[in-house]
Amino acid sequence: MRTLLRAMAMAVVVSWMFVGSAQETPAVTQGDYVAHDFHFRSGEQLSELKLHYRTLGAPHRDAQGRVDNAVLILHGTGGTGAQFLAPYFAGVLFRPGQLLDATKYYIVLPDDIGHGGSSKPSDRMHAHFPHYDYDDMVAAEHLLVTDALHVDHLRLVMGTSMGCMHSWVWGETYPGFADALMPLACLPVQIAGRNRMMRKMAMDAITDDPAWNHGDYTAQPPGMRTSIEMLLIMGSSPLQMQEQYPTQEQADAYLKSFLESHSKTTDANDFLYQFNSSRNYDPSANLEKIQVPVMAVNSADDFINPPELDIMPKMIQRVPKGKFVLLPITEETRGHGTHTRAAIWQQYLAELLQESAH
Numbered sequence: 285m286r287t288l289l290r291a292m293a294m295a296v297v298v299s300w301m302f303v304g305s306a307q308e309t310p311a312v313t314q315g316d317y318v319a320h321d322f323h324f325r326s327g328e329q330l331s332e333l334k335l336h337y338r339t340l341g342a343p344h345r346d347a348q349g350r351v352d353n354a355v356l357i358l359h360g361t362g363g364t365g366a367q368f369l370a371p372y373f374a375g376v377l378f379r380p381g382q383l384l385d386a387t388k389y390y391i392v393l394p395d396d397i398g399h400g401g402s403s404k405p406s407d408r409m410h411a412h413f414p415h416y417d418y419d420d421m422v423a424a425e426h427l428l429v430t431d432a433l434h435v436d437h438l439r440l441v442m443g444t445s446m447g448c449m450h451s452w453v454w455g456e457t458y459p460g461f462a463d464a465l466m467p468l469a470c471l472p473v474q475i476a477g478r479n480r481m482m483r484k485m486a487m488d489a490i491t492d493d494p495a496w497n498h499g500d501y502t503a504q505p506p507g508m509r510t511s512i513e514m515l516l517i518m519g520s521s522p523l524q525m526q527e528q529y530p531t532q533e534q535a536d537a538y539l540k541s542f543l544e545s546h547s548k549t550t551d552a553n554d555f556l557y558q559f560n561s562s563r564n565y566d567p568s569a570n571l572e573k574i575q576v577p578v579m580a581v582n583s584a585d586d587f588i589n590p591p592e593l594d595i596m597p598k599m600i601q602r603v604p605k606g607k608f609v610l611l612p613i614t615e616e617t618r619g620h621g622t623h624t625r626a627a628i629w630q631q632y633l634a635e636l637l638q639e640s641a642h
Contacts, residue, residue: 311340312338312340312369313338313340314336314337314338315336315339316334316335316336316337316401317335317337317427317428317431317432318332318333318334318335319333319335319427319431320332320333322424324414324415324416324417324420325417325419325420325564326415326416326417328414328415330403330414332403333397333402333403333424334402334403335394335395335396335397335402335424335427335432336365336394336395336400336401337392337393337394337395337428337432337433338365338366338369338392338393338394339392339393339433340378340386340390340391340393341353341386341390341391342390343390343433343434343435344388350436350437351435351436351437351438352437352439353388353390353439354390354391354392354433354435354437354438354439355384355389355390355391355392355439355442356392356394356425356429356438356440356442356454356462357391357393357442357447358396358425358441358442358443358444358446358447358448358450358451359393359395359399359443359444359445359446359447360444360445360446360448360469360623361445361446361558361559361562362399362515362555362558363399363445363446364395364399364400364401365394365395366393366400367624368393368624369393370624372624372625372627373625373626376626376627376630377626377630377633378391383630384633389439390435392428392429392433392435394425394428396421396424396425396447396450397416397420397421397424398413398416398421398554398557398558398561399554399558404551404554404557405499405551405553405554405556405557406551406553406554410499410500410553411498411499411553413553415557416557417561417565418449418453418564419453419457419564421450421561422450422453422454422457425450425454426457426458426461437461438461438462438463439462439463439464439640440462440463440464440465440466440636440637440640441454441462441464441465441466442465442466442467442468442633443466443467443468443470444468444623444624445469445470445588445620446470447468448468448469448470448623449467449470449472449565449567451465451466451467452465452467452470452472452567452571452574453565453567455573455574455576456570456571456574459573459576460575460576462576463577463640463642464576464577464578464579464636464637464639465576465577465578465579466578466579466580466632466633466636467578467580467581468580468581468582468623469581469582469586469588469589469620469622469623470582470589471582471589471593471595471596472567472568472571472596472599473566473567473568473595473599474565474566474568475562475565477593479589482514482517482518482588483559483562485510485514486510486514486515486555486559487511487559487560489508489509489510489514490505490507490508490511490552490555490556491507491556492507493505493506493507493508495507499552499553499556501552504547504550504551504552505552507552508547508550508552509543509547511550511552511555512542512543512546512547512550513543515546517587518588518620519587519588519619519620519621520587520621521585521587521613521617521618521619521620521621522585522619523613523615523617524617524618524619571599571602572602572603572604574603574604574605574606575604576605576640577605577606577607577636577639577640578600578605578606578607579609579632579633579635580596580600580606580607580608580609581608581609581611581623581632582596582608582609582610582611583610583611583613583617583619583622583623584610584611584612584617585613585618585619585622586619586620586622587619588620589620591610596608596610605639607632607636609629609632614628616628
């Protein structure tokens with residue numbers, strides 16, 4: 285891939301965004317990296333692919349000159365790297381003395397292709413944007429890390445939901461590049477069954493709407509409402525929803541608020557591409573290639589990856605140094621969204637970092 289691409293790092297902007305107080309948390313550095321003549325697996329190509337990113341801390345090199353403290357954290361479908369700056373993630377992990385202390389680690393938070401400040405359909409190309417998949421996204425992440433940030437080694441790759449799936453792809457595509465992998469809230473198999481059906485329904489709600497007009501709409505197609513409703517069901521958990529909205533009036537009010545807020549920030553083409561990018565995902569054939577320690581964590585109230593499928597306990601046996609933790613349902617878990625509630629699973633991150641230490 286690198287023989288086909290030339291990289292250019294754009295000007296870096298330092299923004300004073302803080303997870304806690306100014307005394308506790310380093311500033312977040314934001315930047316844009318542009319890859320020229322980026323080739324996608326579909327055969328399509330972009331003359332300029334922009335990848336937006338955030339970093340905390342600074343890289344450190346060991347006696348051999350190799351970076352030994354870089355941590356890559358990958359977001360989920362529809363998200364951005366900014367989601368990891370929330371208090372319940374960064375406030376638990378990035379402050380001094382915490383597991384991923386940003387004064388000791390170099391933390392990299394990309395916006396993936398099709399998301400956030402990176403190149404995406406809604407910028408200008410709409411449905412003519414290249415049809416990217418997870419392999420393309422991981423290739424771009426690798427290019428960002430190596431060519432833009434000059435990181436030749438990762439201490440850890442951690443990912444949530446879609447980023448969880450990207451973690452498995454990283455382990456197989458770039459074996460040994462990272463010391464450890466921590467996939468949160470996914471399965472290392474093809475997306476099928478109800479998971480695929482939900483995604484297909486969400487995509488069909490857009491493409492079956494005449495107002496979509498093959499992606500050349502002038503206003504968001506009404507079918508987007510169904511797609512957003514699917515998001516609410518997929519990402520929520522019954523226990524918390526019942527406790528937070530115990531009456532009909534409260535439930536209806538939340539649904540209305542959710543639909544209104546997401547309708548303002550969601551583009552139909554972006555949504556469609558984001559969901560469709562999972563179409564080729566299936567790391568199941570090459571799990572034995574992953575030789576570094578892996579700590580896979582799912583939650584028992586995850587509607588997308590329910591434990592009764594019994595997939596992960598079988599798959600993790602094929603990962604030489606793999607471990608699997610199923611978090612029980614508690615007042616603190618949040619269904620699929622448990623992946624960003626670091627206080628719930630940080631003990632397993634500590635175990636992984638200790639196991640993979642050199």
